Amino acid sequence: MTTAENVDPIEIQKFEDMARRWWDPDSEFKPLHAINPLRMHYIAERATLAGKRVLDIGCGGGLLTEALATAEASVTGIDMGTLPLQVAKLHQHESNLEIEYLQSTAEDYAEQHPGTFDVVTCLEMLEHVPDPDSIINACGKLLKPGGDLFLSTINRNPKSYLFAIVGAEYFLRLLPRGTHDYQKFIRPSELASSLRTHQFDLQNLVGMTYNPITQHYALSGDTQVNYLMHARYEPF
Amino acid sequence: MARYDFVIAGAGLVGLSAALALTRQGLKGLIFDHGLAPSAASGATQVLGLDRSPRVSAINPASVKFLTQLGVAPAFFDQAGCSVSGMTVWDGDGSGELSLPSAGYIIENHRLLNALFNALGQPSIAEALTQQFEVGIVDLQQDDETVSITLTTGETIQSGLLIGADGSASRTRDLLGIQSVAWRYDQTALVCVSETALPHQGIARQSFTPEGPLAFLPLPEPNHSVLVWSSTQAQAQLHCSEKEFAAMASVHSARPLGPVTAIGARAVFPLQQQHAIRYAKGRSVLVGDAAHSIHPLAGQGLNLGFADVVSLSQAIENLRLDQRQSLSEALRRYEAQRRPVNLRMTAATDLLKRVFDPPSPLLRLARSTGMRWLQNQTRLKQALSLAAAGHL
């Protein structure tokens, strides 16, 4: 597959519609706001950020990207959605952070910037692309040897189906219908095997679970629905 | 200060089932009871025959399913209880009889309690749940985020959710300032284990006697039943000799079961119906008898309590799906789902009791004619047995 094909135009359109509400913590993006501190903490604990070159793939409206910049990393955010990128840039004016936002695929960007980054993040994004393995390949190209890769996505099993699709999307229209496609959900074992193929060493796998009473997310051993992965690029 | 996801006041059957349901969702909690710890309380676990405890419950198929999901072994019900295949109701003077197919079990309360405690003993659950006994609730305060609960130990604990499962005299309900409407009956329930000349064949039987409804609930032994007599004469029946009592009961048992040949120790319970005007307030909620207690005539009290817990735990689970909904909204949703159903069952039981109660000749005639008529109404009978099975 050529790099230009690893983008689903319908997926891009779906995100543009919701981009306006991105930074509103009480909007349908509430879960994203709720998990952001958690995943940011996970990254900051496992990799040095200050003064490092960091790439955020699928940066969307810039929620994680800004957190990375606040941790004094030199951050680039790429996405294929025009509107989310506009949202991200607009918000950047308010927050006055130094971030470079670009419209590009991971594959194209990797061709132009091989071996450039200390840290690459690709969170809540793999479940939206037709070929996640190609993204992992690009991540390897982008990283310096020994660089850190952070991934998060949704597991594929009946429970994750219920929570992610029925729950978040259909149940009370938390996310517009069709944001997620069950077949695109990825099992941790599948992701691990793709990482091995592209010369990554898996460092850690952890679940993210929601407590309905405190209404907070926490890291846990339960990877049945949402999970985070940390891998290191070891090409030699 | 200790902080939990949930705190449950009352480790009765309903409270324990709620503790299991919520810890199985991955939540952490505390359950406390002002009674003794189970090891101290249940010395009589293996007692059989006439000396066994007469506190039993009819468990319908919906409750069996729920308890199995909570980790009670499916084999438990056949081992510990008596499988019920039918229900026969007849008029004291033999003029009307109604038989319904039925499914479920009659199980001694303390065995069920033990089964729930065993399920709570699984390592992953034991880790997530703290149990405290000989501890009661003294005070509570709640705001948008937290319920603060003061215990009789003087300790104050914090929780995201408080569940009042402390029975019909619920202190939690009072502390929440939730009113309840109560009807007292002129009857008291007298219960004892009884042996009859003929086997019960797994049929639950109830006779409408002049003193009030008399039920024979089958036990695992073929000739043993628990006798529950909701009676205006309970005091006299309690204090007379065993022989005299057996003779009184035999008048009604004679036709299907033969005479009562022996009885165990007798105990009495006051009877009342009661319904809380609301179940949910802020981050607190009532379940089981704390929310509603009904006349035992229909054998549904515990089944309704389990159904409450199914609904409550689903409402909480749904918060994972819809993360914009608040907990208090979910609790109100539970109330909206359960209160009408529980009220309907309460009203139906009350009606049944009143229709069969007064010994006026006209009503007796209507009653026996009615029962004969009902016997021929297949659809109505189906509806009745569905309701009894928990599909109301």
Ligand SMILES: Cc1cc2nc3c(=O)[nH]c(=O)nc-3n(C[C@H](O)[C@H](O)[C@H](O)COP(=O)(O)OP(=O)(O)OC[C@H]3O[C@@H](n4cnc5c(N)ncnc54)[C@H](O)[C@@H]3O)c2cc1C
């Ligand atoms: C004679 C009789 C026969 C019955 N037969 C049937 C039947 O066949 N089928 C059926 O389904 N139901 C039946 N019931 C009803 C059934 O027993 C109840 O509905 C059921 O037990 C209620 O369970 P619960 O856990 O809500 O309350 P309870 O069993 O009353 O438990 C409440 C718990 O809370 C504790 N507690 C109370 N106050 C406090 C406090 N302030 N602080 C801490 N702890 C406290 C108590 O120690 C107790 O452990 C019958 C009832 C009676 C009286």
